[in-house]
Amino acid sequence: MATVLGLYNYWIAIFLMMTGFYVVIAHGNLVKKIVGLNIFQVAVFILYISMGKVRGGSAPILAEGVTSYSNPLPHVLILTAIVVGVATTALGLALVIRINEAYGTVEEDDIHSQDEPE
Amino acid sequence: MQLGQHLPILQVVIPLLSAPLCLLLRNGRLAWMFTLAVSWLVLAGAVWLLLQVLAHGTVSYALGTWPAPWGIEYHLDHVSAFVLLIVSGISAVVLPFAGKSVAREIPADRVSLFYTLYLLCLTGLLGIVITGDAFNLFVFLEISALSSYALISQGRDRRALTASYHYLILGTIGATFILIGVGLLYMMTGTLNMQDLAARLPAVTDTRTVRTAFAFLVVGISLKLALFPLHLWLPNAYTYAPSVVTAFLAATATKVGVYVLLRFVFTIFGAAFAFQAMSLGPILLVLALLAIFNASTVAIFQDNLKRMLAYSSVAQIGYMVLGISFASLTGLTAGILHLFNHALMKGALFLALGAVFYQLGTVQLTQLRGLGRRMPWTMAAIVIGGLSLVGVPLTVGFISKWYLILAALESGWWPVAVLVLLGSLLAMVYIGRLVETAYFHAPPEDDREVREAPLSMLLPIWTLILANLYFGIDTSLTVGVARQAAALLLGVSP
Numbered sequence: 001m002a003t004v005l006g007l008y009n010y011w012i013a014i015f016l017m018m019t020g021f022y023v024v025i026a027h028g029n030l031v032k033k034i035v036g037l038n039i040f041q042v043a044v045f046i047l048y049i050s051m052g053k054v055r056g057g058s059a060p061i062l063a064e065g066v067t068s069y070s071n072p073l074p075h076v077l078i079l080t081a082i083v084v085g086v087a088t089t090a091l092g093l094a095l096v097i098r099i100n101e102a103y104g105t106v107e108e109d110d111i112h113s114q115d116e117p118e
Numbered sequence: 119m120q121l122g123q124h125l126p127i128l129q130v131v132i133p134l135l136s137a138p139l140c141l142l143l144r145n146g147r148l149a150w151m152f153t154l155a156v157s158w159l160v161l162a163g164a165v166w167l168l169l170q171v172l173a174h175g176t177v178s179y180a181l182g183t184w185p186a187p188w189g190i191e192y193h194l195d196h197v198s199a200f201v202l203l204i205v206s207g208i209s210a211v212v213l214p215f216a217g218k219s220v221a222r223e224i225p226a227d228r229v230s231l232f233y234t235l236y237l238l239c240l241t242g243l244l245g246i247v248i249t250g251d252a253f254n255l256f257v258f259l260e261i262s263a264l265s266s267y268a269l270i271s272q273g274r275d276r277r278a279l280t281a282s283y284h285y286l287i288l289g290t291i292g293a294t295f296i297l298i299g300v301g302l303l304y305m306m307t308g309t310l311n312m313q314d315l316a317a318r319l320p321a322v323t324d325t326r327t328v329r330t331a332f333a334f335l336v337v338g339i340s341l342k343l344a345l346f347p348l349h350l351w352l353p354n355a356y357t358y359a360p361s362v363v364t365a366f367l368a369a370t371a372t373k374v375g376v377y378v379l380l381r382f383v384f385t386i387f388g389a390a391f392a393f394q395a396m397s398l399g400p401i402l403l404v405l406a407l408l409a410i411f412n413a414s415t416v417a418i419f420q421d422n423l424k425r426m427l428a429y430s431s432v433a434q435i436g437y438m439v440l441g442i443s444f445a446s447l448t449g450l451t452a453g454i455l456h457l458f459n460h461a462l463m464k465g466a467l468f469l470a471l472g473a474v475f476y477q478l479g480t481v482q483l484t485q486l487r488g489l490g491r492r493m494p495w496t497m498a499a500i501v502i503g504g505l506s507l508v509g510v511p512l513t514v515g516f517i518s519k520w521y522l523i524l525a526a527l528e529s530g531w532w533p534v535a536v537l538v539l540l541g542s543l544l545a546m547v548y549i550g551r552l553v554e555t556a557y558f559h560a561p562p563e564d565d566r567e568v569r570e571a572p573l574s575m576l577l578p579i580w581t582l583i584l585a586n587l588y589f590g591i592d593t594s595l596t597v598g599v600a601r602q603a604a605a606l607l608l609g610v611s612p
Contacts (some may be wrong), residue, residue, distance in 0.1 A: 092287075
């Protein structure tokens with residue numbers, strides 16, 4: 001039981017990850033898929049950020065009398081990954097706008113049925 | 119040689135900085151010439167680096183002079199130098215073709231934007247190959263992926279948009295899986311440098327975290343390299359993208375994916391862990407054979423030739439993965455060799471289809487009737503490229519198949535060797551369909567004047583076709599480098 005509760009940060013990350021993944025797979029609306037993808041990515045950010053925490057460690061700033069610091073590297077890594085995530089979302093939404101202009105809908109089924117007759 | 123020392127980083131920095139400069143040019147023709155010059159410069163650098171690696175062994179470059187485990191290290195060995203040559207070489211051949219093709223397929227006001235994206239994509243692909251840092255690899259992967267989504271969406275058909283969207287969703291899931299895997303590895307070892315990871319992992323391999331990391335990485339990378347059944351994004355993306363983009367991505371992007379797989383499985387985790395503890399061999403073997411047969415069969419029934427070749431690409435990736443799944447020196451040599459050879463044949467074939475599209479405005483099989491007489495040079499190129507795809511002697515395809523079968527027999531799996539031969543027969547069927555239509559059918563009645571493609575298109579196509587024949591006869595360079603690369607990955611002497 002202690003391990004289950006002690007690892008709560010991972011449970012949150014996995015719950016969010018699977019939620020996002022489910023939304024990507026189950027929804028036919030292209031905008032909602034992007035939202036799901038976002039949740040999925042954010043779960044991974046949380047996984048990274050929580051792994052940098054050192055129990056009893058202070059913020060990673062040099063100070064008198066502090067010997068244990070949290071690891072700042074995962075935070076830096078995830079800043080990069082956040083930028084990548086923003087770029088992906090922007091590009092995805094831009095594509096959805098173009099799809100909406102071309103097909104007049106953002107529902108996957110409708111798009112499919114429009115392309116079918118050819 | 120001050121500049122020579124910095125060549126590894128220049129390979130990435132030059133195209134990266136050229137991209138915004140290209141954006142400023144506005145004029146499409148200028149942007150094209152600028153991109154061409156950059157690409158040839160990068161090729162010269164890649165050739166120089168490969169010679170360097172062949173002469174003196176591994177080249178290592180510390181970014182900002184921060185020493186290796188702390189700073190990002192660029193690490194070039196036989197494997198990466200060889201793939202670097204493939205990527206930059208294909209780009210250098212595709213770009214002369216691009217001038218006319220892009221001018222016709224992309225609206226004039228977007229041409230300079232197109233080349234900006236192209237340079238970014240090239241940057242990403244080169245960066246993946248050259249870097250020695252696992253997280254840096256993820257960043258370059260996303261640079262190349264994001265720019266290729268945008269490039270694919272530039273196709274004229276509106277289905278290019280949905281193809282690009284689906285690629286974006288699946289590609290991002292794949293990349294995020296890789297990110298999870300890298301994170302879990304960092305959690306266990308506290309390092310991101312590939313050499314350092316390889317040194318520290320054996321102490322912790324027998325943990326659930328490392329096994330999970332391995333699973334995430336293999337699935338994520340398989341999505342990127344379009345291994346069956348994770349290939350669903352590929353056919354539409356290749357079919358509806360502009361001709362130049364299809365030729366460039368088909369010849370480079372999936373190859374770089376295979377490189378990433380090799381890097382993670384062999385360099386970081388090590389063959390012993392991947393193939394004995396995790397039994398990756400049989401999994402890859404079965405998926406590779408399924409890819410070969412499923413995709414080749416589907417290719418036979420396609421009427422859109424770009425889609426036919428896209429499915430054929432999925433099958434060819436199967437051959438590469440098949441070589442890797444043996445985890446033997448000959449098998450790995452065959453896989454790496456096919457990386458190079460397939461880039462040559464698919465590059466040539468997709469460029470030739472680009473030339474057909476330039477003249478006809480379509481690549482539907484029925485529209486190609488009698489084209490052998492009206493575009494003799496282009497069609498002859500398609501025939502030779504097709505024969506190479508089938509694996510006829512004197513072409514590079516034969517060399518790949520030869521080593522694959524050799525590797526299968528060496529491992530004592532003769533049924534696999536038989537299946538490889540059967541797979542070639544399937545390729546014969548779909549290439550045969552194309553040849554029959556182009557040469558043995560009368561041209562359609564309502565005839566427009568169709569002429570041979572311009573010389574600026576024929577030259578790149580025939581450069582690749584002649585390379586197909588040359589490397590099919592003189593294999594000392596390709597097999598030599600592939601063998602050394604394979605030995606390096608397995609940690610044995612060649």
